[in-house]
Amino acid sequence: MQDCAFRHWLDANAEAIDRGLCEPQQVLAQIAESQLLRVGVDPAVGGTGGQVTNAVEAIAAIASRSLAAAFVCWGQRAFIEYLLHSPNQPLRERLLPRLLTGELAGATGLSNAMKFLSGIEALQVRGRPAADGWHLEGRLHWVTNLRKSGFVVAAAIEDEAGGAPFVLAIPSDAQGLERSDDLQLMGLQSSNTAALAFHQVPLARDWLLHENAREFLPRVRPAFLALQCGMAIGLARRALEEVQAHLHGRASFLDEARQVLSERLENTVSELKQGLLEGRFQQQPAALFKLRITLAECAADAVQLELQASGGKAYLSEYGEGFARRWRESAFVPIVTPSLVQLRAELQRQAGAA
Structure with a gap:
């Protein structure tokens, strides 16, 4: 995330956003002002270019500071993606400019x-x-x-x-x-x-x-889920950064665990991006479901590792506010639709039908 002002705003307001003490209208306005909604959108229609994989990274960057703000960004950016795939060009021309500026909210x-x-x-x-x-x-x-x-x-x-x-x-x-x-x-x-x-x-x-x-949903499902995965990716990366900060460079089994988990996370992110760019998730949704499950598990494991690295400090209000928020955020990742239970049930159904 290159916008320093937006980073600072997120850091200063993450707790207020999470607790409902921040005016919700400000959240989307700040995201739009950062220009992150334009990432992965063709410049011909008002974007800054790139692929949907770049939009996943944009949401991950927000989630590393505030999952609630990333959740809002996901909703807005997913709706933008629907418009980009819609054959209704007049509707796209009518709505897209206002969605990119944040004047209109997309749900x-x-x-x-x-x-x-x-x-x-x-x-x-x-x-x-x-x-x-x-x-x-x-x-x-x-x-x-x-x-x-x-x-x-x-x-x-x-x-x-x-x-x-x-x-x-x-x-x-x-x-x-x-x-x-x-x-x-x-x-x-x-x-x-x-x-x-x-x-x-x-x-x-x-x-x-x-x-x-039945034609449209399989076409947009890869972006819908991948953009959603950005939330887990950003949360996991932030928790692992916190682990490293707590260890102060000390060699320990916790640092070894951090490195193993970091490697698993980034390998999964690479698989996600490759599958998106190749377009194979339209025909192979199960592969995407498995990656979504793995990324959610990485986020949960990373926050648990952060707790172990920080020790009792994490339970002190003065020091542990950010950790407590990430703990709540990690509880949300498995239940956002489609939940991990729903994804596993679908994978089990497909395996039984094979």
């Missing part, structure tokens, strides 16, 4: 859809065809980056007429769309995470991201 409401794709869960929003679009009914129970000043959320919709499920972008000012109060989380509280209820929401066809969710 990736496709967690339910990704579970649907693996046969884990039914779609939670239904669409009844109308003259120029649909009327939507249903609920999304957990969505991040629902900024109160305005957002657009992606959702996969079950077609009540019996057609293929499709994917929509739904603006916050749509009639009948109800946002709950922010969910009371154990951490990550300044992330504008809430539930959405759809009460016969009318939406025109020009908000269509893709007419077939």
